[in-house]
Structures are given as C-alpha cells and as structure tokens.
Amino acid sequence: MGIGASAGGLEALSLFLHGLPGAPSNATFIIAQHLAPLAKSLLVELLRKQTKLPISAATDRMALKAGEIVIIPPNYDASVVRGQLRLKKAGEATRPKPSVDTLFTSMALDCGRRAVGIILSGTGSDGSDGVRAIKENGGYVMAQDSESAKYDGMPKASLDTGLVDASQPPEELGRTLYELLKTHGDPSKPEPYTAAENVGLRDILNFLRKETGSDFTQYKTSTVRRRVEKRMGQVKAESLAQYLQIMKDDRAELSLLAQEMLISVTSFFRDGTAFDALKLQLEDIASRKPAGEELRVWVAGCATGEEAYSILFLLLDIFKRLGREPYLKIFASDLDQEA
Template identity: 40%
Template structure:
C-alpha cells in the first residue's frame, strides 16, 4: 500500500542544520529490513530527522530501491543527485556505482576509487557524516554480510553521535550487525519494529527537549559531577575528575539522552542502581579519537622543544625519540637523522 507523502521544510542553513541525520547501512537482506523499519515509523508525526540509506548495489543495474522504500513511508524518498540538499522528513538513497559523503548540509557523490568487492561505502558515508554533523550523526546498521559500517560507527561515537544495530537473530544476514556489536560501541541492539520509537525518543530528548529547556551540565552541578566521579572511581578504578570538562559533560549528557533522563540528579541515581550503566559510561568516556594533531597548541609547543634538540647537531648525529603511549598503542623507540 502506498502511503500519502509528507511535506518537508526547506533547509537553507547549510552545515548548521538543526535536525539529526540518520545514516542507515545494509547489504544482503537489506531491502526487507528497510521495509520493516519504515513500516514501524509512526504516521502523522513530524519526525524532524533526515534518513540517508547506503545499500550495497550492483554498479551496472538501475536501482528500484527508491520506489520500494516509498511504498513503506509517508516521507518523500529521493535517489541522491550530486550536491543535493538534505531536508527533514525526507529519505535519500545512494545511487549505484557511487560513494557518497555528507558536507555542509549536502550529499556529494564520488566515483569509487576501488574496484567492486573492495569498497566500503557505509564506512565512507558514516565517517563523513560524523565529521560534519558531530553529535547530530546517528548510524544504523541492518542486515548484511561482512563488516562494512564497523569503522564508520567508531567515527560516529568519537564525535558524540548515537548507534543502533539490528538484533542479529532478526536479520536475514547477521555479519554486519555482529561486526558492529563486537566493537562494544553500540547504544541499542533492537529488532526493526522497535527502532523508530527508540530513535524518536532519543532525538526528542537529545536535540529538542533539552535545547528548549536549556538543560546543560554546568558549574552548578559540581556536586552531582563529583558523585559520578566517585561512582566511577569506586567501581572501575579510574579518576575522571581532572579530565576535560566539556568532553565529560557532553558524554554524560549523551548517556542521559539515551535513557531519557532530564536531570543530572536522576542520572546519579540511575548509575547507583544500574551497574551496567557504570560500565557503559566508563567506556564512553574512554572512546579513543583517532585524529592526529587534534590539539594544535600542544603540537606547536612540542615543535619548539624538538627544534632545540637539533641545535649544533651534525649530519651524522642521531636523535633518539621516545613516543609515549596513546589511545590505541604503546610507546616505541626510534632513531631519526637530524637532517
């Protein structure tokens, strides 16, 4: 049954869009998963999100995915054209034989550099979405073989976004869902029929309700933050009290949004009553960021120190450098020629 289309507001704000973007990735078995997902979407509701579907498609065949998805949703469904603006309450579908990226509120199509069989279009799109939209990036992994999307959800979580994965025993092919779940970074593992309601509840709390009430963690919540630090230190042995405040606050606010908890006092109680949330918050705070030179001021200072090491050195002299442990590796010792 074809449903009546829902109108959408024009997006003229470019990169600084006010609504979340939901990337949905699938390969084998994806079409039936898409149908079940959109069929579960409530009718007559202003979703105020945009959906972008990245499906593994045969490069030499015309896709009919747009027509198929339109049968299950009231939203307008488009096959993406290069430079297309993204609007809320619309769904966008990658065309065959293209990689797709998101930048400044628009979808860009790129000719893939790798031959078929070596491409990871879901990872490619999820990474661009994360880097552009940060906490407004949401990634969903549905049925499929292989591991495409796994690296992409890591990027989304690094930027403070949210990830949902189809429950493997409900997927026609469980390779992609299981690979994503193995990262330990997935927020919700759900059957398809439960995804839309969870997604809407999260988005309303994280981007609309909180924004309207201006509920943010600030200095006046110092006592509650200290209680959270005490709970973490008592249970996992790590002291986060001297970590960067903006990062700590953003990650705690995200956990509150996931559980629709509006007051930080309520989140403290939830931590005390829910041991698995302590572990989830701990891992959330330790999500490694893979961008090198991420803190430019520190590297500028380091450059000045390194320059002094080369003063009065000859061409054959050796400088020994120890690289300290980082998020995903240990220390190492290497030699470098001063010239």
C-alpha cells in the first residue's frame, strides 16, 4: 500500500489511520508525504499517536513486513524492489520530494495486482502517473474526494485520470480498504473457481455483451476475474450470482463494470519493440507512396491518445528523411466513450 500526500497531508493521514478498524495483517503501508528537503521530520512521532500499527522511518534495503507503516524520510525517493524498500537521494531537482510517482510506479512493477495506491490531500499532480502505472498492472487506486481535501490538487489530478476505484473522505477510505483486505485476503493467491463459479462468470460476461455490445469473453480469465471481483467488493456482493442480479437491477453498476474492463492506460512509444517493428513497416509504406498522396492511419484503441501521436512523430521523421512533404490523416477511436 502506497500513500501519497502533500499539503494538508498530516490531517488526512491521521483521519485515514483512524478509519482503519483494525490492523491489516496482509498489507504494508508506505507513506510518501512531501517534506521540506532539509527539515527534520516529526511525522513518525505524530502518526504514532493515531494508530496502534508499528511505525518507523524507512531505511535503505529494509524488508517490508505486513502490518507495519514505514515513512519515507525527507529528501529521499523510494522504490519497492523485490520486496525491499530502496532509498535514493532526491537530488537538487525542483520537484516534490519524496516522489509519489516513483513509489507507485515501482510498486506497480514489483507487486502487480497486489499494489494499492492511495492519494490524499496535496497540491500539484504528483502521483497521477503512478496511478496509471498501478492500473496498467492490475492494481487498485483510491483517492480522497475533492470536497474533504484541504488541498485538492493531487486528488483531482488522480481522479482526472478516470482510473480511481474509490473516492471518499480519508476516514472512509480507511474503512473501505480494511473491508477489501478482510474480504479478499491475499489477492496474489486467488482460490480457483468452482465449475458453478465459472458458469456465473460466463453469465456475467454474456449479460454484459447483450446489454452493452462489448464482448469480453476472449479476455484472459484472470484479468476478467480480477475486474469483476473488484466491482463485487465495491458493492459488497458475496457471490457472482448476487452480483449479476445487482447488475440487472442497476444499470449504473453495469456501466461501471464495463468501464472497469476498459483501462485506458498508455504512454508515448509504450512498447519499444513493437514501435521498432512498426517503424520498418511505415518506412516501407511511405517510400512506396506517390508524392502528394495521402497516407491514412487508424489507431483503433487510442486510450488517452499517446499512441496516435507516437505514430505521427514516427511518420513525420520518416517523411523528413525521405525529403518529402507529409500528407497524413490519423484517426483515433476507442471502445471506451471516456477515452
């Protein structure tokens, strides 16, 4: 569990810890609270008054233990690497320290679907890129709602990604997280579905296809199961059959599950190997195009658009090297209406 906060963070962290009804035995909390680089931090001492969970300042190469809270010290960035916390001097760069994006991105890569990112009060947009990384790798994201945040810059930047799973006041986030951890145990070790549960999952996908026109039956079962179980946790459904009935009774939930399946996460030149191969194909196509003839490209799943622009950059470079004026038209579409 990574928690990112800045201005107004102490109050929000205190409320979040108060909201935890008990001590989760299957989670470690890493707090990245923006701090003045040269100031002595009293965050460990202040938060110890708010919870019975053990709290300590992070040290380099410390092993992460369930049921504990660690706080990144001033002027350091932290990354999770093979279950250890690695610290690195943040340097002179004029940016918030410690970096929430750095922490969240490392969690996404190291923990995959077991990563949970939580954004609390703060100015700026630190954490929003890390939110995308966590969702891309199947994790879970929570953010303080703008109304309760003393400074809503960071929560709003995360909410604007469209990838936040739960947005509530900090004390409610604590309760929601505790219930999720209690309900799902260790998400990295899911129990295999029974034959009846497999039928239940298929019924949900068939209903989704019938009502929305979107067919997710060819998605990886593990991916579909993760998305469905996440929504089940949100509405407190105890079985697939119960969740299917909720979907039938509430079209809003139907839409939320459909949206959950469509994680619009991308980045510029996201898959280097694929773009290297694509570049060779585009060079061949462009070289055979008669001068002045238009070249059209369709990016069928554009997400937030970076792939369309990446292809544009490739083509502009190719036509420049060919010494020819580019005549390009690039279409970008997505099944996700919010893309």
